[in-house]
Amino acid sequence: MKRTGNRRMAQLGPSEIRAMTQACAKAKGLNMAQGVCDTPVPLPVIDGAKRAMDRGVNTYTRFDGLAELRQALADKLEQYNGIEANPETEITVSAGATGSFHCACAALLNPGDEVILFEPYYQYHLTALHAVEAVPVVVRMQAPEWTFSLDDVAGAVTDRTRAIVVNSPGNPSGKVYSRAELEGIAAIAKRHDLFVFTDEIYEYFLYDGRRHISIATLPDMAERTITIGGYSKTFSITGWRIGYSVAAERWAQLIGAMNDLLYVCAPAPLQMGVAAGITELPESFYRQMAREFQRKRDRFCAVLTRAGLTPSIPQGAYYVLADVSSLPGTTGKERAMSLLDKIGVAGVPGEAFFSGPEGARFLRFSYAKTDVDLDEACRRFEKLC
CATH class of the missing domain: 3.40.640.10 (Type I PLP-dependent aspartate aminotransferase-like (Major domain))
Structure with missing residues (x-):
C-alpha cells in the first residue's frame, strides 16, 4: 500500500494569515495581516x-x-x-x-x-x-x-x-x-x-x-x-x-x-x-485599553475611507474588513499582493473568511499596532488618496 497523508489534510490548506505574513516579511513590508498585537505587555x-x-x-x-x-x-x-x-x-x-x-x-x-x-x-x-x-x-x-x-x-x-x-x-x-x-x-x-x-x-x-x-x-x-x-x-x-x-x-x-x-x-x-x-491589574486598565483601541480604530478607518477602501466599522476586537474592489485584481489574494507591492502593507485576502465569491472584495487589516507603526501605516495608505 502506498503511503499517503491523512485524508483530512486535503481540507486543511495553509492559513492565508500566515501566508501573507510570510509574503510581508519577504517584501520587508508593514504587517497588518496577523493579529500579533505588538503593543506593550503589562x-x-x-x-x-x-x-x-x-x-x-x-x-x-x-x-x-x-x-x-x-x-x-x-x-x-x-x-x-x-x-x-x-x-x-x-x-x-x-x-x-x-x-x-x-x-x-x-x-x-x-x-x-x-x-x-x-x-x-x-x-x-x-x-x-x-x-x-x-x-x-x-x-x-x-x-x-x-x-x-x-x-x-x-x-x-x-x-x-x-x-x-x-x-x-x-x-x-x-x-x-x-x-x-x-x-x-x-x-x-x-x-x-x-x-x-x-x-x-x-x-x-x-x-x-x-x-x-x-x-x-x-x-x-x-x-x-x-x-x-x-x-x-x-x-x-x-x-x-x-x-x-x-x-x-x-x-x-x-x-x-x-x-x-x-x-x-x-x-x-x-x-x-x-x-x-x-x-x-485594575479595572481602569481594561477601560483605558478599549479607549486606546477605539482611537486606533477611528484613525485607521478614516484613512481607509479617504483611500477609497471602504471599511465596515468594527464594533469590537481589532480587525477591520475593508472593501478593496477598487484595487487591481480579481481575487482577494491578487488585490492583497497589489497593495503590498504598491505601498508595502499586508492584509489578509477575504477568501480566508468567506466560503463564496464575496470574499474577493475584502481584505482584513489588524490595527493592534504601536502608535509608531500605525502612523507609518496611515502615511502609506495616504498615498492611495
Missing part, C-alpha cells in the same frame, strides 16, 4: 512570569492548569462575565483560545456532525471543524453591520446539527452580538438541544459604549455553552499561548482529557504571569 504579567520561573514553577502543571490561574479565572468570570464556574471542575487552561476551541471540538463532536458557523468566520474555527471531520454549515451575515437573520439560523438546523459557533466580538468582522441576537441563538440551541461554542477572546475590546454579553449567562444556557477565552490579545502575549474554556463538569472532563492528550499542559510560568495580570 508589567504585572511579565513580573508574575519571572517570579514563577525564579520560584521553580517550570514543570508540568495539572492537565487543566495551575490552581492559581483557575481561581483567578473563576473570580474574573463571576465579576466580569456573570458566569459562575467551579475552578476545580469546570475550567480548563489550554494552549491559547485556539487550542481550547480545538479541544472542545475534538472532545464533543463526532465525524459528520454539522456545526453552524457565521460568515465571515475566523479561519481557524473552520479548519478546526474540518480537522475533527465535522461539517461546517455557513449562515451569512451582511456588511457593513454584519447583520443576520435568525430565520436563516433556524433554517440551517438539520437532524445532524450538533452545535453553533458564536465569536463575539468577532474576528474578522468586529461584530459584537446584541442581547436580542444572542437570545435568538439561545432559543434555537435549546429547541434543538445544541451546544454553543462561544469564542470571547476579544471580550475587552469594545467600542462606542458597548457591553460584552456571554451567552452562557442567558437562562438555561450554562449547561450547553462552552465559553472560550484567553489573554493573548488583552495582555499582548500572543506567543505565550494561554487560553481557557468553561463548561459544565461533564463536558469539562472530556475537554480536559483531550487537552491532556494534545498539549499535556500550558506553559507553567506563563500561566502564573497571566494569573498575576488578572489579579493585579
